[in-house]
Amino acid sequence: MTDDAERTVNLRPDDGPVQPGAGVAPPPGGQTGHQDDPHVYGRARRSERTVGRDLLAAGVLAVILTATGFPAAMLWQIITPRVEFVIVEGGWASTETYPSGYVEGDLMFAGIGLVLGILAALVAWNAMRARRGPLLLLGLVIGSVGCQVVAWKIGAKEWEQFWEGVERAPVGAHMWRPPSVLFVQLDPAAAWAALKVGNFTTALDALQLGALAVMALAATFTYTVCAGWSRRPSLRTDTPE
Numbered sequence: 150m151t152d153d154a155e156r157t158v159n160l161r162p163d164d165g166p167v168q169p170g171a172g173v174a175p176p177p178g179g180q181t182g183h184q185d186d187p188h189v190y191g192r193a194r195r196s197e198r199t200v201g202r203d204l205l206a207a208g209v210l211a212v213i214l215t216a217t218g219f220p221a222a223m224l225w226q227i228i229t230p231r232v233e234f235v236i237v238e239g240g241w242a243s244t245e246t247y248p249s250g251y252v253e254g255d256l257m258f259a260g261i262g263l264v265l266g267i268l269a270a271l272v273a274w275n276a277m278r279a280r281r282g283p284l285l286l287l288g289l290v291i292g293s294v295g296c297q298v299v300a301w302k303i304g305a306k307e308w309e310q311f312w313e314g315v316e317r318a319p320v321g322a323h324m325w326r327p328p329s330v331l332f333v334q335l336d337p338a339a340a341w342a343a344l345k346v347g348n349f350t351t352a353l354d355a356l357q358l359g360a361l362a363v364m365a366l367a368a369t370f371t372y373t374v375c376a377g378w379s380r381r382p383s384l385r386t387d388t389p390e
Contacts, residue, residue, distance in 0.1 A: 206280040207288025214269055214292025218299025221261055225300060226307065229257040229328035234315070236322045241315055244323075254328030258304075259363045262297050266367025269293060274375045286372055293365035294358070301330050301361060333359040 232250035234241045273289055274281065307327040315324060334357040343351035 200284070203280050203282060203284040206277055207284045210273055210277070210285065210288040211292035211295060214289070215295030215299060217265065218296040219303070221265060221296060222300035222303035225258055225261055225304065226327060229254050231325035231327060234324050234326055236315065236318045236320050236324070238320055250326070250328070251331070255330055255332055255360050257328065258300070258330050259360045262360065262364035263367045265296065266293055266364035267371045270368040270371035270375065274372060286369065289368050289372060290365045293368045294361060297361045297364050301333065304329050330360050333357065333361055335361065
């Protein structure tokens with residue numbers, strides 16, 4: 150194929166050579182050139198990016214992730230093995246000498262958070278292309294912590310109801326303890342009270358997330374890896390990668 154033929158193939162129908170003397174109508178709106186044409190080179194016009202819109206997107210993501218704490222709690226309660234107790238005179242006793250269910254609650258909780266964190270980061274990265282950046286990552290972290298806090302609170306409620314049932318159960322009755330997250334110390338009120346008097350050590354002791362931070366760490370790591378492999382410095386794109 151000749152050079153002239155190759156150039157002709159790459160032209161659009163309206164980009165053909167202009168005949169001498171032929172008039173060329175200006176584009177609508179009196180603009181000239183292709184700088185305002187959203188379809189030049191196959192690209193769509195990019196929406197305006199502002200801090201307010203990025204914050205709104207991050208807030209929506211955080212709310213959605215926090216709401217997933219309810220089904221996550223239900224899944225955690227279903228798949229975690231429960232410890233069997235029998236009511237005896239003056240209290241209760243486990244039917245096993247060293248029940249593994251004491252630690253399986255934390256392991257299952259952390260495992261669910263790990264999977265949800267990876268999935269949340271991948272979905273946010275691909276579904277919110279126009280809002281990629283540090284603010285969206287902040288919403289991802291806040292929503293991940295919120296998700297696991299909600300699941301933990303639901304488990305704590307089940308835990309309290311179980312022990313109330315133990316106190317009312319007759320001797321010889323068998324009961325199954327629901328899963329709980331043991332290695333967590335989260336009391337924002339106590340942390341704030343300690344900060345007001347300048348006791349930072351006590352404040353940090355009252356904010357030990359433990360397993361509640363697994364989802365946020367997994368989401369941050371996955372999102373950061375996606376950003377590191379992105380071909381665009383701004384991370385943002387309006388076309389599939």
